Amino acid sequence: MRYLGLLPLLSPLPALAAGGGVVGENLLWLALILMAARLFVPLARRVGFPAVLGELLLGVVLGNLSLAGVDYFATIARDPIVAFIAELGVIVLLLQIGLETRLKDLIQVGPRATLVGCVGIAAPFALGAWFVGPLLLPGMTTHTYLFLGATLAATSVGITGRVFRDLGKLDTPAARIVLGAAVIDDVLGLVILAVVSSLVTAGSVSGGEVLWIIAKAALFLAGSIGIGRLIAPHSSRWLARLDAGPSMLFAQVLATGLFLAWLAHAMGLAPIIGAFAAGLLFEPVFLKDFETPAIVREIQPLLPAHDPDLAGRLMPVLARHAGHQHEHMIEPIGYFFVPVFFVLTGMQVDLRAFADPAVVGIALGITVAAIVGKLLAGVCAGTAGRWLVGWGMVPRGEVGLIFAMAGRQLGVIGEGLFSAVVVMVILTTVVTPPMLSWLLRPSRS
Template identity: 30%
Template sequence: MSYVILEVGLALGIITVAGHLANRLKFSIVPILIVAGIIVGPHAPQIGVFDFRFIASAPLIDFMGRLGVIFLLFYLGLEFSVGRLLKAGRSIFIGGTIYMLINFSLGLLLPWLWGWPPREILVVAGIICISSSAIVAKVLVDLKRAARPETEMILGLMMYQDVFVAIYLSIVSGLVLTGATSTPGVLKSAAVALGFMVGVLLLGRRLVKHLNRWLNIPSDEVFMLAVFGALIFVAGFSETIHVAEAIGALLVGLVLAETEHLDRIEHLVVPFRDFFGAMFFFSFGLSIDPLGLGGAVWPALIAVVVTILGNFAAGLLAGKSAGLSPMGRTNVGLTIVSRGEFSIILANLAKAGGLLPAVQSFAALYVLILAITGPLLTKESKWIYNRLCPVFKWPKLTSKTRGKKVPRSEVVPSK
């Protein structure tokens, strides 16, 4: 006899233990949840009524994980509205372009050298080039770096990546889910996805005044149903036209961020984001067979090294364009290393599209390693900077110069 509710309760118990462990270690919960999911799953034992295989409850856990993706992307959309995005500074645009050119190029190059098929190459390129906004934001808060000068650039890069991933996921999801490989097919998939995204944003901006009025609902219960109903409907509709449901959620967040009800929506969605987000990372771990990760070890390790070097170089160049000190540039390059939710979304997209199973294994190891390494590199950025000073001829770090902007003449030598 299967006990679905009991299994879900057992899963929540494991997630709770993982959360306590993360708090005790003062570490990101993401890699710990993924590891917890990998440890249990179909290969795990059944002890009496406690089935650690999670076979009967797998569809429900997977569904809650999908809701986690929706709420994560919805919340990120709320964090930066279209208006804020348009007001982003020139330095953020330049820095984001530098970052994407370096890391996306590396992301395309590696799977091409491994001889992977074209669709797999596109998915892996996205997995490699997109940082984890959730982990980066948590690290900045945990290390109390929110007020640092370089944090503006870091958050700007996150915003730039979020926009890039919205467009990229739209195109790649159409290509992977429809199987379009001809040029007309690819263009059609891209046009439908981009048309849907642009249409929702333009329509949403025109409806802001109406949304303010429609959402002026005294009852919190009815307000929640209205917001979540619109969120799930748009996400579900996007899936029907072969656009990732995460994109629909992101678009809804971007639109609602323009309304006067933003604070009320954010306060409402945070518990759902945390709950279903935890289920998302745990369910991703459940989908990974640890016995099948061996073949992905070397590709993942190579990609990790290349990613760290590429992110560091991009951070130095982006920070220099913004007039940051060498220490500030170092912090930018090391803080954006973590990979997480976006890479996992792309890996799940690859699975849904029937791509090579190696993509899932690669993504699991790659994300796991960088989700652990990224926060450690960020925490030890001062030590790393001091070791690199002789190499780059940087000045010794002092409390007066740490993270501060430098004169433009120091950034761009006078001719």
């Protein structure tokens, strides 16, 4: 609390930023977000929490400074430029996760991940639409209950993926199942959202519309990964002939991620699915032509004259290490974009919603249903770690907010229920990182 006395020192900043117009103001906000996030992260780690929780809590603090009389940050959460940078952040994050994930590992857990994803959609949807909704909100329309169920069915893999990545656990069976299930979850979630929206607007929905959504998702995933992995080795070899340096490698990987994110969005899917698929395209062996020749040229003068073939024998070893550079090359851009996404997610929390006991009661009720529904999905994970997979599916994040916003725009979710859903989204988002950290402790493995 003693640091609140420093808040008046911020008073000149808005006036200075305003002098540069919208651009100047956004530059200031981004500078504050990045430095504050870097300062919060060590604090979170000192108490045993992952970095993402520090960024989320920072967002909650910044988004509610108006309660302490500081209104300078109120416009950040609604700024379209900052929102776009935050969207780029989650795209870069999923691209990083895809780069560190091997497709063959995902295929190995495919049937298990599909089962987890299906149960992870069906269980919370049923709990929300036919149990918690009628119990906590008697007298509402069936459409309201269906939209509540759809909101509970959503999953935000960005938060879970960040925790697994920060703790170095992306190569575990539990992480692979969660990532695979999240893709299934996203596709089925879009199907449910489309069906429920059609029921509200048109009163009915055709089986053809449902099949078309599923077909688009299957076509995108099969096409982007299948065709992309056929093209990637040849395009990498061709680009390496033009420039074997890191700048060309960086451009290829990032441009592919952005292109597939756009393509997924154009097909009505979540852009993060495209970014994750792009990461799966680049196996290290595809990229060996970039850095290895340059490294060999550098070390050639240092090799002993009596062993001229040493460079050739070193080539496979160098290729293995150089091929992994694409994973680390994206890291710096993630340092900039990714924290903005998590801070902005935290800023969506309006702590004033907790002042209404009715909203708090409904929020706690649907939060319990949201957690139980995903933990039931974890039961299907088998020996990979039921609790890990279950909790990994718990965060709703921006996906839950998008679903709730759609219901609000259609008039079936009122202000009170929307506030409760926002609280549920925040609670599931904030509670997951410490739970996963606790479950992933070495003493518990």
